[in-house]
Amino acid sequence: MNRGRPAARRSPGESWGGVRPFSIKTKLGALVVVSVLITTGLSMIAVTTKTEIRFITVFSMIATLLITQFVAHSLTAPLDDMNAVARSISHGDYTRRVRENRWDELGDLAQTINVMADELEAQDRQRKELVANVSHELRTPIAGLRAVLENVVDGVSAADPETMRTALKQTERLGRLVETLLDLSRLDNGVVPLRKRRFEVWPYLSGVLKEANMLASTRAGIASGSGGHTRNDVHLHLDVNPPELIAHADPERLHQVVANLIDNAVKHSPAHGRVTVRARRGTLTESLELEILDEGPGIPRSEWHRVFERFNRGGVSAPHGPGSDGGTGLGLAIARWAVDLHGGRICVAESERGCRILVTLPGEPSGPS
Secondary structure, eight states: OOTTOOOOOOOGGGGGTTOOTTOHHHHHHHHHHHHHHHHHHHHHHHHHHTOOHHHHHHHHHHHHHHHHHHHHHHHHHHHHHHHHHHHHHHTTOOOOOOOOOOSSHHHHHHHHHHHHHHHHHHHHHHHHHHHHHHHHHHHHHHHHHHHHHHHHHTTSSOOOHHHHHHHHHHHHHHHHHHHHHHHHTTOBTTBOOOOOEEEEHHHHHHHHHHHHHHHHHHGGGSOOSSOOOOOOOSEEEEEEESTTOEEEEOHHHHHHHHHHHHHHHHHTSOTTOEEEEEEEEOSSTTOEEEEEEOOSOOOOGGGTTTTTSTTOOTTOSSOSSTTOOOOOSOHHHHHHHHHHHTTOEEEEEOOSSSOEEEEEEOOSOSSOO
16 A cells, blocks of 8 residues: 555546547647648639739748647647746645646646656655654653653662663663664655564553653653653553453554553543553454543544544643643654554544543464465
8 A cells, every 4th residue: 555645647648548639749730731721722812813922922921820829839838837837846845736638748748747746745744754753752762861860960869770770771762763763764665664573461561651650750850842741640550351461563663552642641631630551352363452541521523533643733722631731743643653554443432531542453463474
């Protein structure tokens, strides 16, 4: 599936069985024929009426020039339009398009230029989204690492093994993100390589929730522009059933999903609210169903289809929860991106209170690979 690429367009000539009835060759041939007919007709009139040949020559030249001017204008006008569009594209403006109202070679050229503009616009959009994604993902471990080190320098925390392990964990996460950037440089048709493996869900999600609690407490003294919350009054609850549940997925990509969904749920929770992360076995082998529930105001049904769009902040002018800055509108988009890589599904589900996000990962494919 080629995302971001425009659909193939039908050539104008295809509706005529592959033959262009108004091609440039046809027009030029018709111009020659009409010019010859005009000259021949005026010559016969001159012979019949005994008009001097020089008058007939002048009239013939004028008529031929007028017809030639008309045909030349019909050929050069679209070229001027294409030149203007190409100049705009060279300056980074990919919004302009050439009018496709011709049934000749110039119409095909206009169509090709428009397809090129569509692809350049899609690539430019993907490049900007990549920069936004990377910036968003790098801010979190950097903020956590900075918080730990500042606490050690200021004497708030001791440089004990536990604190150093926390700093090391954030450093390792930065390293994995850099490796992801190297993988992104080797993208093939928009596919990012997944490193799937089997792991126990309970200890894995426990670690994600513990990290979220730790970051919430250490971020309080740091100004962060990444949209990360600075709240430690929200209780995170984990519910895994059965406790020995096994999943088959990419742990790093799944970490992006859960961490961003928790971050979003905490930001929109009321004071001393509760966020529940629930994990269940899916219908397929080693598949996984995750639910993240909060006690916030919820999402209007009319906005369900837009919550995972980039830079969408729910159309609110003020954050819902105390201590929330509203975020950048990238967290849920990144979560959807990671779920899509797994071939899974993420959506807003019905809930009696607050917001309920449902994530389904397919797990291990059945049958021989």
